[in-house]
Amino acid sequence: MLHKSFQNSAGAALLPAHGIGASATKPAISIAGLRVAFGDVPVLHGVDLAVNKGEALGIVGESGCGKSVTWRAVLGLLPKSAEIGGEARIGDLDLVGARQSVLDRVRGGRIAMIFQDPASALNPVHRIGAQITEALRLHRGLSGAAARAQACCLLDQVGIAAAASRLNAYPHELSGGQNQRVMIAIALAGRPELLIADEPTTALDATVQAQILLLLKDIQRDTGMALVMISHDLAAVAAVCDRACVMYAGQIVETAPKHTLLTAPEHPYTRDLIGAIPPSHGPRMRLTAIAGAPPQRNLPPGCAYAPRCRHAIAVCRTSRPEPRQVAARHSVRCLRLDAGTYQ
Amino acid sequence: MTLLRLNNITRRFPLGSPLYGPRKYLVAVDGVSLDVEMGRTTGIVGESGCGKSTTGRIALGLEPPDSGGVLFQGFPLPRIDSKKWRAQRRQMQLVFQDTLAALDRRMTVSALIAEPLAIHGIGDSASREQRVAELLHGVGLGEDHGRLYPHQLSGGQRQRVVLARALAPKPSLLVCDEPVSALDLSVQAQIVNLLMDLQQELGIGLLFISHDLRVVRHVSDRIVVMYLGRVVEQGRADAIIDQPAHPYTQALVSAMPRLPGGFDHYVALPGEPPSPTDRPCGCPFHPRCPLARDVCRQSLPELLPLGPERQVACHVVRH
Numbered sequence: 001m002l003h004k005s006f007q008n009s010a011g012a013a014l015l016p017a018h019g020i021g022a023s024a025t026k027p028a029i030s031i032a033g034l035r036v037a038f039g040d041v042p043v044l045h046g047v048d049l050a051v052n053k054g055e056a057l058g059i060v061g062e063s064g065c066g067k068s069v070t071w072r073a074v075l076g077l078l079p080k081s082a083e084i085g086g087e088a089r090i091g092d093l094d095l096v097g098a099r100q101s102v103l104d105r106v107r108g109g110r111i112a113m114i115f116q117d118p119a120s121a122l123n124p125v126h127r128i129g130a131q132i133t134e135a136l137r138l139h140r141g142l143s144g145a146a147a148r149a150q151a152c153c154l155l156d157q158v159g160i161a162a163a164a165s166r167l168n169a170y171p172h173e174l175s176g177g178q179n180q181r182v183m184i185a186i187a188l189a190g191r192p193e194l195l196i197a198d199e200p201t202t203a204l205d206a207t208v209q210a211q212i213l214l215l216l217k218d219i220q221r222d223t224g225m226a227l228v229m230i231s232h233d234l235a236a237v238a239a240v241c242d243r244a245c246v247m248y249a250g251q252i253v254e255t256a257p258k259h260t261l262l263t264a265p266e267h268p269y270t271r272d273l274i275g276a277i278p279p280s281h282g283p284r285m286r287l288t289a290i291a292g293a294p295p296q297r298n299l300p301p302g303c304a305y306a307p308r309c310r311h312a313i314a315v316c317r318t319s320r321p322e323p324r325q326v327a328a329r330h331s332v333r334c335l336r337l338d339a340g341t342y343q
Numbered sequence: 344m345t346l347l348r349l350n351n352i353t354r355r356f357p358l359g360s361p362l363y364g365p366r367k368y369l370v371a372v373d374g375v376s377l378d379v380e381m382g383r384t385t386g387i388v389g390e391s392g393c394g395k396s397t398t399g400r401i402a403l404g405l406e407p408p409d410s411g412g413v414l415f416q417g418f419p420l421p422r423i424d425s426k427k428w429r430a431q432r433r434q435m436q437l438v439f440q441d442t443l444a445a446l447d448r449r450m451t452v453s454a455l456i457a458e459p460l461a462i463h464g465i466g467d468s469a470s471r472e473q474r475v476a477e478l479l480h481g482v483g484l485g486e487d488h489g490r491l492y493p494h495q496l497s498g499g500q501r502q503r504v505v506l507a508r509a510l511a512p513k514p515s516l517l518v519c520d521e522p523v524s525a526l527d528l529s530v531q532a533q534i535v536n537l538l539m540d541l542q543q544e545l546g547i548g549l550l551f552i553s554h555d556l557r558v559v560r561h562v563s564d565r566i567v568v569m570y571l572g573r574v575v576e577q578g579r580a581d582a583i584i585d586q587p588a589h590p591y592t593q594a595l596v597s598a599m600p601r602l603p604g605g606f607d608h609y610v611a612l613p614g615e616p617p618s619p620t621d622r623p624c625g626c627p628f629h630p631r632c633p634l635a636r637d638v639c640r641q642s643l644p645e646l647l648p649l650g651p652e653r654q655v656a657c658h659v660v661r662h
Binding site: 062063175176177178205206207208209210211213214232233234235236238239240258259262263272273274275276277278279280281284286287288289290291293 | 390391497499527528529530531532533535536554556557558560561584585594595596597598599600601602603605606609611612615616
């Protein structure tokens with residue numbers, strides 16, 4: 001029952017919007033074997049991930065699991081000290097190791113990114129109109145009245161009332177939620193194929209958070225762009241995305257459509273993570289407290305989650321699990337799964 | 344038995360210089376009344392600027408109210424910084440969100456936990472040492488942790504140290520201001536479980552302040568919902584979240600994504616909470632309220648009973 005209603009709300013709405021066909025199967029971006037190390041500390045241990053066109057994908061994990069580093073590495077936003085390996089392709093272009101001039105055209109153009117704290121991402125001494133038209137000039141070649149008219153449309157699209165007069169406002173004159181809307185408008189200026197939202201609502205109040213999440217979902221559906229939402233909040237990801245990846249210690253441990261992930265998670269970490277969320281309704285149960293903390297520097301010899309896992313057996317501490325396909329779009333990195341169910 | 348009672352407290356902060364024109368005020372807390380029962384938890388929930396932290400500080404006597412009174416175990420709080428006040432502070436402790444700021448980075452964990460014992464003159468050095476070991480064990484840390492410094496611990500471990508420190512003088516009231524907001528989900532669950540276990544074991548009353556409705560529902564017996572310095576609704580935790588009566592509580596509950604289900608029951612709420620320096624007249628919520636009528640723009644609704652064990656401040660819902 002639940003399963004069906006989810007498909008209707010997410011799946012069916014997706015179909016007419018961008019006519020799933022040949023284009024839907026071609027990924028907007030595909031990442032393979034992405035590795036990142038800072039000096040001798042590895043932080044990403046081979047991330048494989050494809051985001052389909054028009055898809056909303058969530059990346060969930062706790063701090064330090066590499067969810068932001070993955071996308072910063074793809075866009076060349078990490079400091080020079082980072083060693084990056086692997087590949088990230090959009091079309092025929094590999095972004096890992098690409099020249100700055102190539103990245104400059106991709107960033108803000110084909111791929112746009114918004115961040116947690118809109119107030120620090122916006123320039124405080126420029127009017128927001130100027131900041132939006134700057135993006136329009138760089139990525140769409142618009143200037144003068146045409147750029148201003150387009151900026152006005154964008155503000156309208158992100159739900160800022162009295163858009164024309166708001167173009168003259170400075171960021172400090174707007175609230176946190178409105179600034180995040182402006183950031184989304186700037187991100188949309190280049191008509192991106194892919195929008196990466198890194199904890200877009202973490203700094204916002206509850207009622208405003210819901211507004212921004214629903215705005216992102218609407219825009220993604222209306223424009224047909226792909227959306228990657230990075231968040232520590234599984235509930236927020238589930239409200240916006242069609243599919244979600246769970247990351248732990250620099251690896252993806254489980255990928256599944258969101259209804260599968262929420263109702264039939266396979267990886268013990270995903271289960272524990274869901275059990276750690278206080279329920280919003282129904283009886284109160286004791287929360288699942290995951291003992292210990294994620295590995296700090298080097299991974300343990302076996303499964304990265306084994307030291308904290310309640311289902312770990314001897315083999316989990318010695319050999320590393322590879323991702324295994326358990327259903328059509330559901331893959332899990334767990335050795336216990338190979339040995340049959342652990343329940 | 345009532346451990347702590349706030350009676351119609353108000354706190355306002357002056358803005359700008361007194362030299363120019365009439366003085367403007369930021370009204371942080373406006374006529375708030377609430378109770379914390381012994382061994383029970385009262386949760387305060389609301390968005391930023393709603394006055395929840397100021398209420399917590401007033402409850403501890405760290406901030407004097409401009410009007411209204413605070414009764415602790417039936418008696419008014421002594422004057423701040425008086426000898427009596429300091430003796431009473433033993434009974435009431437505070438847990439903050441930012442653990443790195445709350446712990447002196449040049450002291451070891453053992454010294455940090457022993458400090459409140461020394462300040463309140465509890466025991467001699469040998470018995471203090473023993474009490475520190477007990478407390479470390481009680482919050483799930485090992486004796487080895489006692490020799491470490493705050494920066495050598497993770498966020499969750501530091502919050503355990505803060506808890507041990509707060510529990511050292513055996514308080515009967517703990518005010519927790521966003522105690523788990525800075526922590527990762529798995530660690531948040533550890534601390535929430537620990538807090539609930541300790542409460543059960545020690546019978547302390549908790550005033551739990553958070554913006555996170557899920558956590559507040561989970562730990563609280565009663566919930567107080569605040570908006571712009573005023574209590575808009577209070578009652579039993581399950582009842583408030585499952586059947587919110589005030590339109591603001593309804594919006595707040597619907598803005599919490601459900602698992603699974605997302606925003607299936609979302610009630611769109613226009614705009615954002617206004618600044619407490621610029622409060623609308625009448626009901627402070629009326630500019631965003633889907634039910635607002637003329638009366639809401641003109642007069643301030645009082646907090647009145649609606650059914651058993653629930654109070655709501657709304658002109659419309661009550662009719």
